[in-house]
Amino acid sequence: MAGIAVLGFGVVGSGVVEVIRKGQESINRKAGENIELRHILDIRDFSGHPEKRLITGNPDVIFNDPGVNIVVETIGGIGPAYELTKRALLSGRHVVSSNKELVATHGTELLNTARQNNVHYMFEASVGGGIPIIKPLSECLAANEITSVTGILNGTTNYILTCMAREGKDFDAALNDARREGYAEANPEADIEGMDSCRKIAILSSIAYGGHVDYRNIPTEGISHISYEDLKIADMMNYRVKLIALSRKIDGKVFARVCPAMLESGHPLANVEDVFNAILVSGDAIGDVMFYGRGAGKLPTASAVVGDIIDVARSMDRSRMNIWNQDGSQSMADPNSVDTRYFVRVKVRSSEEARRLISEKFGELEFYEFPDFPDQLMFKTVISTDGFLTDRISELRGTGSISDIVTTLRILEQ
Amino acid sequence: MAGIAVLGFGVVGSGVVEVIRKGQESINRKAGENIELRHILDIRDFSGHPEKRLITGNPDVIFNDPGVNIVVETIGGIGPAYELTKRALLSGRHVVSSNKELVATHGTELLNTARQNNVHYMFEASVGGGIPIIKPLSECLAANEITSVTGILNGTTNYILTCMAREGKDFDAALNDARREGYAEANPEADIEGMDSCRKIAILSSIAYGGHVDYRNIPTEGISHISYEDLKIADMMNYRVKLIALSRKIDGKVFARVCPAMLESGHPLANVEDVFNAILVSGDAIGDVMFYGRGAGKLPTASAVVGDIIDVARSMDRSRMNIWNQDGSQSMADPNSVDTRYFVRVKVRSSEEARRLISEKFGELEFYEFPDFPDQLMFKTVISTDGFLTDRISELRGTGSISDIVTTLRILEQ
Numbered sequence A, B: 001m002a003g004i005a006v007l008g009f010g011v012v013g014s015g016v017v018e019v020i021r022k023g024q025e026s027i028n029r030k031a032g033e034n035i036e037l038r039h040i041l042d043i044r045d046f047s048g049h050p051e052k053r054l055i056t057g058n059p060d061v062i063f064n065d066p067g068v069n070i071v072v073e074t075i076g077g078i079g080p081a082y083e084l085t086k087r088a089l090l091s092g093r094h095v096v097s098s099n100k101e102l103v104a105t106h107g108t109e110l111l112n113t114a115r116q117n118n119v120h121y122m123f124e125a126s127v128g129g130g131i132p133i134i135k136p137l138s139e140c141l142a143a144n145e146i147t148s149v150t151g152i153l154n155g156t157t158n159y160i161l162t163c164m165a166r167e168g169k170d171f172d173a174a175l176n177d178a179r180r181e182g183y184a185e186a187n188p189e190a191d192i193e194g195m196d197s198c199r200k201i202a203i204l205s206s207i208a209y210g211g212h213v214d215y216r217n218i219p220t221e222g223i224s225h226i227s228y229e230d231l232k233i234a235d236m237m238n239y240r241v242k243l244i245a246l247s248r249k250i251d252g253k254v255f256a257r258v259c260p261a262m263l264e265s266g267h268p269l270a271n272v273e274d275v276f277n278a279i280l281v282s283g284d285a286i287g288d289v290m291f292y293g294r295g296a297g298k299l300p301t302a303s304a305v306v307g308d309i310i311d312v313a314r315s316m317d318r319s320r321m322n323i324w325n326q327d328g329s330q331s332m333a334d335p336n337s338v339d340t341r342y343f344v345r346v347k348v349r350s351s352e353e354a355r356r357l358i359s360e361k362f363g364e365l366e367f368y369e370f371p372d373f374p375d376q377l378m379f380k381t382v383i384s385t386d387g388f389l390t391d392r393i394s395e396l397r398g399t400g401s402i403s404d405i406v407t408t409l410r411i412l413e414q
Helices: A011-031 A059-063 A079-090 A100-116 A134-140 A155-167 A171-180 A195-209 A228-236 A298-314 A351-362 A386-396 B011-031 B059-063 B079-090 B100-116 B134-140 B155-167 B171-180 B195-209 B228-236 B298-314 B351-362 B386-396
Strands: A002-007 A035-041 A070-073 A094-097 A146-152 A239-250 A253-264 A276-283 A287-294 A325-329 A341-348 A367-370 A373-380 A402-412 B002-007 B035-041 B070-073 B094-097 B146-152 B239-250 B253-264 B276-283 B287-294 B325-329 B341-348 B376-380 B402-412
Touching: A002 A011, A002 A059, A002 A298, A011 A035, A011 A298, A035 A059, A035 A298, A059 A079, A070 A079, A070 A298, A079 A094, A079 A100, A094 A100, A094 A298, A100 A195, A134 A195, A134 B134, A134 B298, A146 A195, A155 A171, A155 A228, A155 A239, A155 A276, A195 A239, A195 A253, A228 A239, A228 A341, A228 A373, A228 A402, A239 A402, A298 B134, A341 A351, A341 A386, A351 A367, A351 A373, A351 A386, A386 A402, B002 B011, B002 B059, B002 B298, B011 B035, B011 B298, B035 B059, B035 B298, B059 B079, B070 B079, B070 B298, B079 B094, B079 B100, B094 B100, B094 B298, B100 B195, B134 B195, B146 B195, B155 B171, B155 B228, B155 B239, B155 B276, B195 B239, B195 B253, B228 B239, B228 B341, B228 B402, B239 B402, B341 B351, B341 B386, B351 B376, B351 B386, B386 B402
Parallel strands: A002 A035, A002 A070, A070 A094, A253 A402, B002 B035, B002 B070, B070 B094, B253 B402
Antiparallel strands: A146 A239, A146 A276, A239 A253, A276 A287, A287 B287, A341 A373, A341 A402, A367 A373, B146 B239, B146 B276, B239 B253, B276 B287, B341 B376, B341 B402
């Protein structure tokens, strides 16, 4: 028998209960155990709710019940989620989590605690909602040396960018649409400024390269400064703009970044639209493999949590694969040492003079001009570092022929 | 210690040895065991080969070695592969396989034998080459009731169709290209006539719906009758033509089919090109999720085999999830009871008269005509069964206004 306590009866937590109730028989069969929901921890009032009798506001009820051996943490954030996860692991209970913030922040410590107590700490649902990615990356692709992970990991921002491009809306209007559709939270900052993607790429990178990648070391930029004009011009050049989270192994060090980037329309990630997520993994044997699906949402995320519960129930007596090495951090490459090609868009007073000046700073380039944007000049730089770009751009700024640097965007090469 | 014997030192078998040799240290760490290559079974002459000392032509050498606990079957086909797999399982050894033909034909029996002998029989590499699909489908998505599986499961045919569409070649010329690139075998019949896809969708369907689906019950049609004209006209109508393997659960029964089909260009599978494979899985909680990558090739396939080896090494003492129910076959829906929309292309003597006649048989329809194909008329039928289509088509054939039925193709709706 596997006795379950669900901590947090919000969107994901209630989804977990719903998925278990609906699929109880098939889930028991697959787990080879009876999966019994024993407690739900939530301090809010659920009088009249069909699960009322399971709901408690007191964690001691759970920790005093020897019948509970799997704790599901769907509280989110750090604070109580951290305390309760730690307590559960120390008490010899397995923990299944959907909490990317907690995994990204304290994952190494919690995996360590789990190992010391011979229990599992699993978090398939923390990245990509219901898309299977943690287990495929850590188990199915285990024979590979992973060389890069590139993803669209946040549904809110992808919805906003899709909506802007498709309907010609500006950022704020598209954000309002996302709110109305339930795809953006009241306070969407963590999504639109890239923090959510940053935590997720930190988790994937820790697994991919086998050592802890601290999300605080990942340069992160959001999409709030992206305009409809940026998307329209990108489209005219056969590019799409996406919020990309990526990491690469370079000379034994890990380079990671979250930023909006231009992708050629044929890039496998270019056509990932709306709230969908996709993760492209490259390995030395496998080449490229991509995982695609709904990266959020109550039932997709809950189904990933329940997949982990089934897995734990089937292997309660077995120690877990070292999902990443808990002994040391991954050493990180200096982000400024990594080369990218940039797209630059400037407002010009004199196109000819601006072309001459830009070529002087950047070398021979191809320029783009569009009748719809008569006073603008666009170009793609040679492959260069952030530092090189920043220096050259500052030299261009305020020269007579160039009145404004409108946009600089990284180009993600295939 | 995990002692490995590789049966069959062909493309995949030699890839397995290469992947293990290259990643030995990291593979040992992930497996939590030393993975030791002890024997390679192959009757051919490998004198001078660096692995020469491991190669034997005598299976008894392997079965008399108590140090071998994992047997890797990369022979392919039925015959010896079946005998040796059975013998390995009966002798209490785990078996990892890349052999779709054997799994599709004797999978149920071999899983049963494995269970009775308390060992694992694993075959991640049998479908989708290196793309993780068997484990994600059977474990990560275990909380879902799977409603459909739709895939491009054969790289050879996808390369041929891509080559035809892109370069304006006819089938035979594209097949020759595929041969030259090493993407088609000397005898490509199993690929181009859809049998390879058929076996793979049978395996995926058995896992997805939890009961054995016999590949011999799956209507299968290949691509050798597809012409460049078909692809060109599809393209003008914003469709792509792909060899699709699909299955669906309908009223408790499984419907499966392999056939070329037209997909709207926005369909997630429409832009899967060259030798790439992709598998779209729909579940009640997850919605749609897609897996994409190289569906064949030495190292991708070998990496999937080695992923299974690591998994087995980590869980040698644990019984495996019932990958599908070995007690009964899945009951199959009558393929003729399942509705599809069809695209039909006919040669006409009189367009006006043909339109009248077709509308009489099929009801109100939209017709398509293209200046490049002046004597042809195209239309999409209402959603109907094979039987309905066949009857109506036979009524059209040989009427005065219609001189030929050039093409009928199923349309895969999103």
